[in-house]
Amino acid sequence: xxxxxxxxxIGVNRADILQLQGKxxxxxxxxxxxxEISGIRMDTNQxxxxxxxxxxxSEMVEVDERQTFLVDHNIDFVQAAAIxxxxxxxxxxxxxxxxxxxxxxxxIHGGASGIGSFMVQFALCDGKIxxxxxxxxxKLDYLKNYGNCIRSTFDEFKTRIxxxxxxxxxxxxxxxxxxEDNLSILNEHGRLILFAVMDGKLSTVNAxxxxxxxxxxxxxxxxxxxPDEKASLLDQAVKNLLPYINQGKVTPLISKVFSLKDxxxxxxxxxxxxxxGKVILKT
Amino acid sequence: xxxxxxxxxIGVNRADILQLQGKxxxxxxxxxxxxEISGIRMDTNQxxxxxxxxxxxSEMVEVDERQTFLVDHNIDFVQAAAIxxxxxxxxxxxxxxxxxxxxxxxxIHGGASGIGSFMVQFALCDGKIxxxxxxxxxKLDYLKNYGNCIRSTFDEFKTRIxxxxxxxxxxxxxxxxxxEDNLSILNEHGRLILFAVMDGKLSTVNAxxxxxxxxxxxxxxxxxxxPDEKASLLDQAVKNLLPYINQGKVTPLISKVFSLKDxxxxxxxxxxxxxxGKVILKT
Numbered sequence: 001x002x003x004x005x006x007x008x009x010i011g012v013n014r015a016d017i018l019q020l021q022g023k024x025x026x027x028x029x030x031x032x033x034x035x036e037i038s039g040i041r042m043d044t045n046q047x048x049x050x051x052x053x054x055x056x057x058s059e060m061v062e063v064d065e066r067q068t069f070l071v072d073h074n075i076d077f078v079q080a081a082a083i084x085x086x087x088x089x090x091x092x093x094x095x096x097x098x099x100x101x102x103x104x105x106x107x108i109h110g111g112a113s114g115i116g117s118f119m120v121q122f123a124l125c126d127g128k129i130x131x132x133x134x135x136x137x138x139k140l141d142y143l144k145n146y147g148n149c150i151r152s153t154f155d156e157f158k159t160r161i162x163x164x165x166x167x168x169x170x171x172x173x174x175x176x177x178x179x180e181d182n183l184s185i186l187n188e189h190g191r192l193i194l195f196a197v198m199d200g201k202l203s204t205v206n207a208x209x210x211x212x213x214x215x216x217x218x219x220x221x222x223x224x225x226x227p228d229e230k231a232s233l234l235d236q237a238v239k240n241l242l243p244y245i246n247q248g249k250v251t252p253l254i255s256k257v258f259s260l261k262d263x264x265x266x267x268x269x270x271x272x273x274x275x276x277g278k279v280i281l282k283t
Numbered sequence: 284x285x286x287x288x289x290x291x292x293i294g295v296n297r298a299d300i301l302q303l304q305g306k307x308x309x310x311x312x313x314x315x316x317x318x319e320i321s322g323i324r325m326d327t328n329q330x331x332x333x334x335x336x337x338x339x340x341s342e343m344v345e346v347d348e349r350q351t352f353l354v355d356h357n358i359d360f361v362q363a364a365a366i367x368x369x370x371x372x373x374x375x376x377x378x379x380x381x382x383x384x385x386x387x388x389x390x391i392h393g394g395a396s397g398i399g400s401f402m403v404q405f406a407l408c409d410g411k412i413x414x415x416x417x418x419x420x421x422k423l424d425y426l427k428n429y430g431n432c433i434r435s436t437f438d439e440f441k442t443r444i445x446x447x448x449x450x451x452x453x454x455x456x457x458x459x460x461x462x463e464d465n466l467s468i469l470n471e472h473g474r475l476i477l478f479a480v481m482d483g484k485l486s487t488v489n490a491x492x493x494x495x496x497x498x499x500x501x502x503x504x505x506x507x508x509x510p511d512e513k514a515s516l517l518d519q520a521v522k523n524l525l526p527y528i529n530q531g532k533v534t535p536l537i538s539k540v541f542s543l544k545d546x547x548x549x550x551x552x553x554x555x556x557x558x559x560g561k562v563i564l565k566t
Binding site: 175176179188194195196197201202203204205206207208209210211212213214215216217218219220221224 | 458459462471477478479480484485486487488489490491492493494495496497498499500501502503504507
């Protein structure tokens with residue numbers, strides 16, 4: 001069933017920027033970007049979030065009911081708009097593919113991003129040792145707020161972890177020149193999950209290392225999943241992970257809020273590399 | 284329980300050659316190579332095969348009963364010695380990790396090898412389209428005997444498959460310069476399983492392709508599995524796959540038989556690249 005939602009806030013994703021640049025067209029052909037929103041469902045007057053295929057940069061959206069979920073009254077629209085992509089991406093990568101459990105040592109690259117900071121908090125709840133990285137030292141300092149995670153810059157994590165406990169699960173957004181370093185700090189039977197390649201497409205890889213350590217590498221995007229697959233993922237993510245947010249164990253990290261009409265400014269802010277956490281647009 | 288087996292025949296593996304060159308030490312520290320044998324179990328007088336960690340190049344071996352299995356009277360000792368590594372490797376890679384099913388299109392590199400020819404036959408029984416490759420045209424011609432598999436040389440498979448139906452599952456023994464071509468002919472959600480890197484360790488990889496096609500790459504070796512894991516795999520492999528051999532649907536392909544004392548000659552023969560199928564030593 002399609003439902004109408006009056007949009008209050010929109011989570012900005014890098015995919016929105018790439019879509020407007022023509023580099024990452026939406027599978028539904030819609031030119032308007034926007035993958036996640038919070039707002040009021042018109043027929044029931046409830047506060048909801050929605051995961052979209054596109055079109056979130058609007059005052060009003062129409063979406064399959066299965067792509068929406070209710071949010072607690074104590075979570076405001078800005079925070080709520082930061083949840084849909086992060087919760088589904090975390091569920092898919094950290095739990096479903098990654099099989100996070102109390103014995104798992106995890107490295108999450110880009111822990112100062114909206115999704116990264118989300119994953120770090122979940123890994124601290126449910127994993128063993130949590131490593132995280134950021135490009136700049138200022139961002140690393142921010143990550144101190146998450147307590148027990150071990151922090152390093154992109155260029156230092158290899159040395160840092162090589163002398164500590166290696167990792168079973170690595171959530172990668174870098175690709176590029178860091179790919180081989182990532183493989184080198186994985187334990188036997190370790191798993192690398194790639195969901196962005198911000199450091200570049202081409203990597204040199206020691207395939208013998210993949211072989212001898214019995215590693216698994218998985219590329220994971222939400223974008224080309226079918227509506228049914230997305231609905232099922234969202235349903236599981238909400239059931240399993242939303243309680244952490246409602247109980248205050250995990251808090252969406254908000255970097256800055258812009259007005260919807262200033263979305264270009266918001267995109268520039270993200271591209272400047274200065275954001276820590278999620279950038280949100282308000283209608 | 285440990286049982287003694289009088290060895291009749293030994294399957295030769297590339298790992299044996301590497302072990303004697305000091306490049307691939309056995310996990311149990313045994314200097315004597317030999318991963319699979321057939322013979323007579325001394326306490327029961329039954330014809331059996333055994334999967335070993337090392338030490339098969341002998342007149343007599345002692346092995347955990349769980350690493351042995353009975354073979355049919357119509358399979359001779361030479362054929363039987365070609366079964367243990369091949370059946371477990373096929374079960375692990377093609378079925379357990381690879382999830383072979385009637386809708387799966389498969390590419391198996393090195394179809395003229397002992398294990399490759401085994402996998403091709405199983406894939407023809409249980410998969411959809413089967414592609415296979417070999418280095419030399421003479422070997423490709425031999426693969427005609429397997430009927431419906433589509434054959435090409437290592438250097439031509441990419442062009443060949445790019446214009447046909449792409450593959451869901453790719454069994455790789457090459458690594459090296461073929462890695463990226465392998466990724467390019469996989470379908471979305473395709474899986475590459477690497478169990479040797481005969482073309483070299485270093486590969487250049489387009490990580491964006493792994494990401495956007497949601498590919499999975501898994502390195503898979505038997506060598507560093509625990510005895511319990513090996514016993515469990517062998518048990519499942521024998522239950523599920525041995526019937527194909529007993530019913531004549533799959534036949535171990537034997538290249539040449541040497542005397543155990545001539546094992547160096549046997550190794551040279553394999554290294555010359557002239558073998559088609561499995562090389563066997565007889566006591």
